[in-house]
Amino acid sequence: MFAAGFTTVLITKPETKKLREVCVNSFSETYEHLNTPENFRKYVETNFSIHRLEEELENENSFTYLLYYRGEIAGYLKLNTGDAQTENISGRCLEIERIYVLKKFQGRKAGQLLLKKSIAKGRALKKEFIWLGVWEKNKKAIEFYEKNNFIKFDTHIFTLGEDNQVDFLYKYIL
Template identity: 25%
Template sequence: MTVSSLHKPTSAEAATTAPALDYKIVPGEPSDAEAIASLGGRVFYESFAHSMPADDMATYLATTYTRDLIHAEMLDARHTFFVARDTASDRLLGFAQLTTGSSEPCLSSVAAERGIELQRIYTDSAAHGRGIGSALFDRALEYARPRYDAVWLGVWEENEKAQRFYTRHGFHRVGEHDFKIGTCVQTDWILERHFEKDEPAGR
């Protein structure tokens, strides 16, 4: 499940942060596992704690956002990570995770057979407004485009901000699935986008 950490800077923000970005997007390394697990768990809690029982949330975090699990995923060739780092402090500000081999029954044959899942894009809430989520999204698509024919993702049905973002960037809804966390069952919309092989390297 992706979360709503995709924020484009306003024109005023862009004017104050130009001409250079104060962060960099680089491939994730296994040594980033602890920071990714910490950030992922924190952002997931901030985004969804209000929508489920506390016990379900605690169990999910304890079994999903652990250093060992993220480290194992980073060593697994099916997963590709990109991270955003503050250029001054080198602190992790966000990450994107792409995953192959996953699927949903509602996906088109193109996405199911020759696609990749954009599984997560998370950014530190303290760093919102710097365009980090959008930069991670761009880098994820830049990676996926020459290697796959489509990209797909799941987004919470109540996350209208993220839904609008993905729609603007060529995704369309193809179905939904249940996202189960303990006794809590939430609905994710499944979105996909097909790549045109002659489209430019940017969005």
């Protein structure tokens, strides 16, 4: 069965604390051991502050969903369009800025569910393609996107603290 027990909910400002918790936890599980403590702390404090997340939730061009598994937060998804996108990519497109599933929920098709949600949102908004950035060292994510027909089309620099890292840019044609 496809992602049995999982649901997604579009969230608003009152859920900011829940969002912050899953942002910090999922990002820590994925990247903390691969970066210096200083750079990691700086990135988390800047990008996952309550104030910053509230601003993102108030942006009408961003859509943030919490992923639940039988009532427990299991991950989240953040989509951007228009001026909310982190890069100026030409064309009618939707960015997947963040897509994370907590480790204890991985292996249950939750990532597929979030990807399916992204594709449906892109189609509903009449976009031509979806795009995202993936750290060149995140082999698991690269394999996931390539398996799901995303095509590498460019690179950009993602700054974590003071560390400039190379991200591969991928797109999925809708």
